Amino acid sequence: MPSIVLSTIIVLLIFWVFFSSFVTVQQGTIAITTIFGKYSRIMRPGLNFKIPIIEKVFKRISIQNRSVELEFQAITIDQANVYFKAMLLYAVWNQEEETIKSVAFKFMDERSFMQALIRTIEGSIRGFVATKRQSEVLGLRREITENVKEQIDKTLEGWGYHLLDLQMNDITFDDAIMKSMAQVVASNNLKAAAENEGQALLITKTKAAEADGNAIKIAAEAERQAAQLRGQGVALFREEVAKGMTMAAKEMQQANLDTSVILFSMWTEAIKHFAENGRGNVIFLDGSSEGMDHTMQQMMGLNKLMEPQKK
Structure with missing residues (x-):
């Protein structure tokens, strides 16, 4: 009986020595071994063999971050x-x-x-x-x-x-410093906002002034061109009237008629035009024979002044 117990103990001891001879080192880890307290070697990840009983794992070191x-x-x-x-x-x-x-x-x-x-x-x-x-x-x-x-x-x-x-x-x-810093930042932001607003207002007013100036220039140029065109129209009208009067006078001279009839006709046509196109305006004309004679003399004088131009 004692021999059986002894045999069992020996077998168990052999198994323990065998299994204790292997060490598993996890991935990302390195094991340090010592023999009788002195550094022996390092073991890499995986299954490693060590000397039973006398070699011990002193520390496992992670090589991960x-x-x-x-x-x-x-x-x-x-x-x-x-x-x-x-x-x-x-x-x-x-x-x-x-x-x-x-x-x-x-x-x-x-x-x-x-x-x-x-x-x-x-x-x-x-x-x-x-x-x-x-x-x-x-x-x-x-x-x-x-x-x-x-x-x-x-x-x-x-x-x-x-x-x-x-x-x-x-x-x-500290809180006091943080508050003072916040106040400084806020005041700087307000200052920057005021400066930006002032710049924006200045740009707006400048652009508005430029637009007003351009509008005035355009209006003045348009008025100048309109006045020029009106003058040209009046000049053309006068030129055509003069041509018409010249042609009428030549025809009446060829027919041995008094050219003053043309002026009298223009006088009556003018009065007719005033009456037809008047818009409530009152024009006072001297309708007496003396007044008409005076007006006719003025128109005949105008006709004589135009005769040198006809020649």
Whole structure:
């Protein structure tokens, strides 16, 4: 009976030694082994063999990207409190043995590493902000990020890590400063709106004045052309009347008739035209024989003045 129990124990021990000789390492992870507390080697993802009993897995290190959110405070050179919210993205520098050894043995545990990382970033940002004024900080978001990346990347490299990205998600100040900044922005917006409104009003008035000026010019040009055309019409009318009178006078002379009959006919036609086309206007004419004789003499004098032109 004791021999059976002993045999069972031996078989179980053999199975335990056999199965404990294999280690599975997950994808994206590297295992560190030690022998009697001293670094031995690294194991890649997959099934790995290790020396039973004496070789142990000391730590499993993820080589995937890691992220951490940071919140901290800094003070500017003019004693204004600035509150930062940032996101840090980092990863193991590479998968070489020396890099993995640095990651595994530089810090006692993951908590100590994170504490050192966060404090280093905070110190870098606080040192940069301490040389700037409150009014400059918001405009220096990119410069702050680049400065921190340059300093932290060198530090992380010594720890076996690499800084992939650092983003300043939010930069705020105390409530009193935020209100004063909002007031400044609002006043600047009002000033810009007033300037734009003034420029728009000036442009509108300028365009209206230009339009009025152009309208006046167009109206004046039209009036000038109309007056010119009216003058040309009157001149043509007079020319045609003179031609008609000349032809009538020649015909009457050839018929041995007195040319004054033409003037008398024009006189009667004019009176008839006034009567037919008058629109309520009253025209006083001297209808006496003396008045007609006086008018006829004037018209005959006009006819004599035109005779040299006929010749």
